[in-house]
Amino acid sequence: MSSRSRVRALSARLPFGIGTVVVVLCAALVVTGGVVLASGDARTDDGEYAYGELRGYEREPGTAWTIVGQEDLPDYTDEVTIEIADISDEGWLITYPxxxxRSFVMVDRRTGKLxxxxxxxxxxxxxxxxEAGQVGCAVQLGTPLEDGFYLVDDAGVPTRTAEYLDTKAVEGLGTNFLRVNRVGHQVTLNTPAGKSIWARTFxxxxVGIDVTGDIVIIKTADASQHLVNPATGEDRIGCDQCSIRLYPSGVTVDHQAYxxxxxxxxxxxxxxVDADPVAEADGLRVLPGPSTLPVLNAANRVFAAEGQYEVRDPARPGALWQIRDGELSKGNAVACGSLVDFGRLDGSRTTYELADGTHIGSGPPPGPQQPILANPRCVGSSGTTMVLVNQGxxxxxxPANTAAWERGLSSPGLVRVVDGYIVVSEGSTLSMLRPN
Known part of the structure; x- marks a missing residue:
C-alpha cells in the first residue's frame, strides 16, 4: 500500500472573479498583493491511503463484492448494519449482530470471502x-467460548490467553490491546497475556478512541479529549470543549468554548506528537472532514465581513496560504482529502489544491446539471474529484461543480473509507466499491 504523494509546482493559478489567494508564513489573515509559497511538501508519505485520500474513484465505481448478512454470515440476526471493525495484512475484520x-470474522479484501x-x-x-497482526477478542456471554480474552490465529482458531477483564471495547496499540470497561470510565493497556501495563480512569x-501508530486520542462524553502517551496513559495534550484532529504532520486542537x-x-x-505547541490562531475553527491539511475559518462567522479561510501545516508556525473575498460564502466550504471546495454567494463553487493553493476549477450555480450541496459530508478525494455524501x-x-457519478444510498446507509477503498453498509449488506 502506498499513498499518493503529490508534489505540486509552487505557484497558484487564480481564477478570474474569485478574489485573491495569498500564501504566507504568518498566522494572521493578511492579504497582500502577490503570492509567496512556502517551500517543501507539507505532507508525509506514510505508506497508506489516509486522511481522506481515495484510490481511483474519478469515474462511477462498480461493486467489487457484497456480503449479504442472511446468506453469508452465520447466525446473523436482524436488519442491523454490518461494519468493518479493523484491518490487518490478512484482511478486513468485520462485525455483525x-x-x-456481536460476531467477528476476517474477510478477504479482494473478494469479500470469509x-x-x-x-x-x-x-x-x-x-x-x-500492529503485530494479532486479533484479540474480549468475550463476554459469547457462544460457545467461555468468558475471557482470546487471540485468534489466521485460520480463525481462538486461544484463551487471559481471564475476562471487564471489557466492552478493544483497540490495538502496538503489540498490546487497549480495553475500555463496561461503564466506560476506565481504559487499560494490557499485553495479549492480560498483564496490565497502565490504567486510567476518566x-x-x-465515547471513542482513535489509534494511529503510537498516537492515541481518547474522547469522553463531557466534550473533553486527550492525546495520551502510549507508554503511560498520561496526557501529552488534554482539553475541554474541544476537538483534536490528526494530520500527516501533526495535530490541531480546536478549542470551542464560546x-x-x-x-x-x-x-x-x-x-x-510534540507536547509543545507550534502555533496558535485565535478566533478560528477547523473545518470538519478528513483532509491532508487543516482548513481554518472564523469561529463566529456572523461577524465576518467576508468569506476568509487559511490552510495550515500543523508542523509550521504560519499559514501555507489564505483566501478571502467578498463573494465567498462565510461557511459553505468543504475540506476533503487533498482538496478544498469553497461556495460563493451566488451558489457557484470553486476548488483548490490544499498543498499549495493551486486553483483546480470552478462551476456555475446549481442547475439541471449541477447538484445542490445541502450539508455535504466528505468521503474523500480521488484526483481532482471529491466524493461526498449529500442528501442520501x-x-x-x-471541479466544474458537476456530478461525475452518483449512487443512491438506502436508509440507513453508512459510508466508510478503508485503506483508500469506499465501503458501503446498507441494512443487511456490506459492499466494497471497486476503484477504477
Missing part, C-alpha cells in the same frame, strides 16, 4: 487487531 451481541471457518462470537465483548465515559475559540497546532516528531446520495463532484 449475532446471538446476545477467511475463517467460523466467526468469533464475542457476545457483549469486542475484537481488534494490533470522570466521564469514554468567546474563547482558537486553534492550536502541534507537530509530529518521529511518529509522536454518494456523489463524485468535479
Amino acid at each position: 449475532s446471538g446476545l451481541g 477467511l475463517w471457518d467460523s466467526p468469533i462470537n464475542a457476545g457483549q465483548g469486542d475484537c481488534a487487531v494490533n 470522570a466521564a465515559p469514554i 468567546g474563547e475559540e482558537k486553534v492550536v497546532t502541534y507537530a509530529t516528531v518521529n511518529g509522536r 446520495v454518494l456523489t463524485g463532484l468535479t
